[in-house]
Amino acid sequence: MRRVVVTxxxxxxxxxCDIDAAWKRLLAGERGVAAPQRLGPHGPPTRAVGEIAPEVVAALRAEAAEGAGPDAARLVDPRTLFALAASRRALAHAGLEAGNHPRAGVMLGAGPGASRIEDVARCLDADGRFDAVRFAGQLKDLEQESILRAPAEQPAACVASRYGIGGPVHAVTTACSASNQALGMAWRSVRSGETDWVLAGGSDSQINPLGMVFFVLLGAxxxxxxxxPASACRPFDRRRSGLVMGEGAGVVVLESLDHARARGATILAEVAGYGASLDAFRTTAPPPDGRGAEEAMRYALEDGAVSPADVAFVNAHGTGTKRNDPAEITAIKAVLGEHAATVAVSSSKGAFGHLLSAAAGVAFCCCVKAVQEDAVPPTANLEHPDRGCDVDLVPGRGRALPVRAALNNSFAFxxxxxxxxxxxxxxxxxx
Amino acid sequence: MALDVAVTATALRTALGDDPREVWQRVVSGATALAPIEGFDASGFGAPSAAQVWHEPEDAEDDPALRILGPHGRLFEAVSRAAHSAGGLATVPRERVGLFVGMGMVDAAVHDLAAAAQASRDATGAFSLSAFFAGGYRSVHPLWPLSMLGNVAVGQVAIDLDIRGDNLVLSADADAGLRALLEAARSVARGDCDAALAGGASGRITPATLARLALEGQLLGVAPAEGAGACALVRHESDVVGTLRILGGGSAFGPRSGQGPDAAAMSRAMIAALAEGQRSASSCRFVFHHGADDDEELAAVAAQGLAGARAVHTKRHLGHAGTAAPAIDLALAQVALRAEPGCALILASGSRGGTAALLVEVA
Structure with missing residues (x-):
């Protein structure tokens, strides 16, 4: 098996959208959650979001439009736009360029896409029922962001097309764990020799009318x-009340060590192991003992032959929901045993919001920065750790800490x- | 080294039946499941044919499980139960059983959204986003968000069958369904799990299904199908006569102008499958094609020396069941190869340029 590194x-x-600048802001305890801008004037029930500012979206769109070919119309979809922007940055960081890459792949987590209620509203008959014939006659009017125009595989396909990637190109659709599963799938692909390098991670945006009521309907x-609004998401805090939705992308280049060395690439970190499990418990809640999370962490450590004593940082899923946070801490303690007392555990969701299918991709980048720079980011908005959350949760600001190995957790509905x-x-x- | 993972059970749900042997006989005899679409007025789409299997239960509106699973999940649940039981997966420790699924575009439950849209009109009768946010959205069923996530349906199957091992859900075209089979086989071969349930499902045919096909220019070339397929996989350790084995696979990307992958990408996927499976093209008795009359695919098959293998075009008879198609083809390949032992290459492609191939064998 080949060693797999991050380049x-x-x-x-x-x-x-700059990894070094964002990392510094994260360490300083800054937060990107605010009142919604794009849909704010319409009074959405979701009043705090981790949104990409409209001027940044415009800049990314202009950037992506350079050299755009047949995919230009697809840039309206935020997931696709963010995936392209993050991929562009990852490739530049790795010193790779667009070309003919038959032994490279793209594996990205992606949300299901946006169901647009405006499309349905245009097709109601006089009695308020959906009229399929009218719908068929108005396809050209469908919202550009509609799931019907921008299915889950679109971000990965657009990235592959743009950069000439000809190996495996796939979309992982396991919601909030999608990026980590895409990273794991990519790691396995590079490790086995199927590919030399893979753009892996995830991209998501649900800041659209139905997306803005998604978690409201679920009571989460x-x-x-x-x-x-910046204090809305409080992972591990006694006063936590639920999650705050965000949007964005996190994409990395995973590369075989031999390939990276051969082209003189700078190696940022190594991916040691990966583990996945299923709760088989309830659709929207983990088991209180966190057994599924525990199994995923245990498999990852065993897979990478990494001892709990080597782990200095756990980038927790930490959604700020009542049930997830204590279950995750229970699982961390079970896996790391006595070492749990000395490990830094933090969640970036108070700072970014929950980036959904992109969350673990961005969190993975934070793990790489942590092992590179020997620093751990804070848990934003943590003031009163909940009972049972009695580990080092890094409140306030990030700090220096030697990090030999880090775990990146993600769990999904x-x-x-x-x-x-x-x-x-x-x-x-x-x- | 070839994967050498045994298929201990297959299950499928198609408009030509649920028994792989009977379905194969119907395919071979030229039967077709394609018929005019029922359930909604498809005349606006040119009244295309389709292969439908989903029958809406009378209590669908009030059934929480169906709300969460959706039709796609229910179809997958049915084949999963069958393959799990027949494949003996209940005897494997639950933490050591994997679940790998290709899940197509899920049903957007338009009737729910229609009620919300109707409740969100302003004084002029026009849809108002402010009215929607002010309370119109409450007409959307609270479980609607879950039904939009294909992985939730897969998680529900995991709950039902108590599966807790390695897992993955890929979307949304046929190549994703085939890659899910390959990921399952590789997980078993590596020892990340001892056994796996793998397959795919395509949801109910709705106006949204036809809209997506129409927008991608596929509506005239493809008859959509509802269906599901699943198989049980274990590491191959004995030479039981007639056992279907997954030997290798591969996937590649190369969009052609228009829709689908180009011949070069399809060739790369086939080469990867044959290489991992350590078999030559001449060992293939069957090629299960993705397309019916796709020149690029035919060129790629010929370029790999597979022109002598018998070409099977199941979609002419069953319609295109999207992410479920590869698992359905796998079940039919098992029947075909038991009658004529050798290898079969199963091909699957997506509309955006992805393509995949899976090499299977009955020795």
């Missing part, structure tokens, strides 16, 4: 103080759990 990072987040949305292990790259292991 490029690319992000689009509410804290910026955080209560928001309109005077302080539906019960899909995934964990990936990032560790410092050392050339000696290859000898």
């Amino acid at each position: 490029g990072l690319g992000i689009v987040t509410p804290l910026g 949305s955080a209560q928001v103080d309109d005077d302080d 539906g019960g899909q759990n995934a964990c990936i292990v990032v560790k410092k790259y050392t050339a000696e292991e290859d000898a």
